[in-house]
Amino acid sequence: xxxxxxxxxxxxxxxxxxxxxxxxxxxxxxxxxxxxxxxxxxxxxxxxxxxxxxxxxxxxxxxxxxxxxxxxxxxxxxxxxxxxxxxxxxxxxxxxxxxxxxxxxxxxxxxxxxxxxxxxxxxxxxxxxxxxxxxxxxxxxxxxxxxxxxxxxxxxxxxxxxxxxxxxxxxxxxxxxxxxxxxxxxxxxxxxxxxxxxxxxxxxxxxxxxxxxxxxxxxxxxxxxxxxxxxxxxxxxxxxxxxxxxxxxxxxxxxxxxxxxxxxxxxxxxxxxxxxxxxxxxxxxxxxxxxxxxxxxxxxxxxxxxxxxxxxxxxxxxxxxxxxxxxxxxxxxxxxxxxxxxxxxxxxxxxxxxxxxxxxxxxxxxxxxxxxxxxxxxxxxxxxxxxxxxxxxxxxxxxxxxxxxxxxxxxxxxxxxxxxxxxxxxxxxxxxxxxxxxxxxxxxxxxxxxx
Numbered sequence: 224x225x226x227x228x229x230x231x232x233x234x235x236x237x238x239x240x241x242x243x244x245x246x247x248x249x250x251x252x253x254x255x256x257x258x259x260x261x262x263x264x265x266x267x268x269x270x271x272x273x274x275x276x277x278x279x280x281x282x283x284x285x286x287x288x289x290x291x292x293x294x295x296x297x298x299x300x301x302x303x304x305x306x307x308x309x310x311x312x313x314x315x316x317x318x319x320x321x322x323x324x325x326x327x328x329x330x331x332x333x334x335x336x337x338x339x340x341x342x343x344x345x346x347x348x349x350x351x352x353x354x355x356x357x358x359x360x361x362x363x364x365x366x367x368x369x370x371x372x373x374x375x376x377x378x379x380x381x382x383x384x385x386x387x388x389x390x391x392x393x394x395x396x397x398x399x400x401x402x403x404x405x406x407x408x409x410x411x412x413x414x415x416x417x418x419x420x421x422x423x424x425x426x427x428x429x430x431x432x433x434x435x436x437x438x439x440x441x442x443x444x445x446x447x448x449x450x451x452x453x454x455x456x457x458x459x460x461x462x463x464x465x466x467x468x469x470x471x472x473x474x475x476x477x478x479x480x481x482x483x484x485x486x487x488x489x490x491x492x493x494x495x496x497x498x499x500x501x502x503x504x505x506x507x508x509x510x511x512x513x514x515x516x517x518x519x520x521x522x523x524x525x526x527x528x529x530x531x532x533x534x535x536x537x538x539x540x541x542x543x544x545x546x547x548x549x550x551x552x553x554x555x556x557x558x559x560x561x562x563x564x565x566x567x568x569x570x571x572x573x574x575x576x577x578x579x580x581x582x583x584x585x586x587x588x589x590x591x592x593x594x595x596x597x598x599x600x601x602x603x604x605x606x607x608x609x610x611x612x613x614x615x616x617x618x619x620x621x622x623x624x625x626x627x628x629x630x631x632x633x634x635x636x637x638x639x640x641x642x643x644x645x646x647x648x649x650x651x652x653x654x655x656x657x658x659x660x661x662x663x664x665x666x667x668x669x670x671x672x673x674x
Contacts, residue, residue: 360392361395362395363392369411369419419440432486434446435550438542447484450503451506453499456475459506467532471513473535473536475506481498489547516528571600571611594626
């Protein structure tokens with residue numbers, strides 16, 4: 224504010240603190256216009272000096288905040304100067320004693336902690352709680368969890384010791400449409416068979432095919448090396464005896480191969496071209512277990528044998544049912560993905576054709592299909608947008624212009640070769656044979672220019 228003496232007063236903000244408060248102070252800025260020599264010297268300078276305030280109003284005396292003016296301005300000025308001199312010396316003592324006694328004790332409130340700021344290259348002083356990690360990762364993609372467990376050492380034990388985290392992630396990401404894992408598989412093994420890469424035997428990196436009948440991910444070479452056809456498996460089962468051969472076959476997981484030894488699905492197959500195959504390891508393990516139980520208690524084995532085989536067949540039937548569900552789910556996911564890709568490609572083709580028709584000159588659909596850049600762009604399974612068209616537009620315009628120029632300017636070979644259809648029409652019109660026979664019996668060569 225500016226008073227009658229052309230002085231501007233600015234009171235600095237007082238920070239509350241424990242104990243006695245420091246004396247208040249203000250800044251006086253000389254706002255009077257400059258005259259004479261003072262105007263030339265201090266044209267751009269603003270002189271200021273800190274001065275002490277004569278009175279700091281307290282919270283008790285509300286009337287002391289009101290400014291009282293005397294009728295006689297001179298007396299007011301004298302009183303003001305006298306009071307300033309009187310209070311200048313004793314202000315510090317009054318503030319130390321009176322202000323602390325009259326004002327209530329100010330208690331500084333504790334502020335809540337600020338959120339953690341993540342910076343690259345800076346290690347956090349306080350680690351994130353494991354419950355927070357559990358909440359975050361339960362909404363993540365199972366393939367991402369598998370990648371974290373494989374590549375991040377700190378996440379390995381946490382993901383290994385929390386199998387329910389994989390279940391929550393699977394239910395959230397697939398909306399509970401994915402079948403539950405078989406009793407022989409853990410949640411991690413289930414996720415590894417679905418999203419993992421590489422052969423589980425020879426570690427070929429490009430392998431992604433999972434054979435759900437055997438619960439393994441192998442390359443084709445390893446699959447053929449580890450399986451036996453039904454005739455070969457029968458020879459191995461004969462080592463245990465010929466009493467329960469057909470029942471023992473039902474205790475083994477089986478898959479179906481076609482005539483070219485390609486995996487078809489879970490077995491057993493009943494048609495002639497299909498061949499049932501078994502894992503050699505499973506066949507030998509079953510024979511070893513059968514012989515061991517029979518030799519351990521030969522007297523009661525004929526009674527316990529049927530119960531043992533029934534239990535085995537029940538587990539194998541559950542595995543076959545699970546394998547069929549997974550194969551059906553994969554087929555449905557593959558068809559859904561293919562349909563989605565087809566819709567995106569169709570929308571992309573329609574969008575580019577509409578944009579090409581708006582150009583000057585417009586590019587028709589037949590010319591557009593002759594452009595290599597257009598054919599490459601429409602097979603990308605993504606929705607079109609202005610960015611994709613802005614990238615395709617200059618390429619299509621250049622290629623369409625080249626096509627028009629080549630169509631209007633024929634090549635040298637095209638100018639030399641005659642048109643066979645025009646020559647045939649000319650022959651029919653003039654009725655000229657290839658070789659005409661005269662009345663004298665002498666042959667006359669044809670006048671056709673083609674020969």
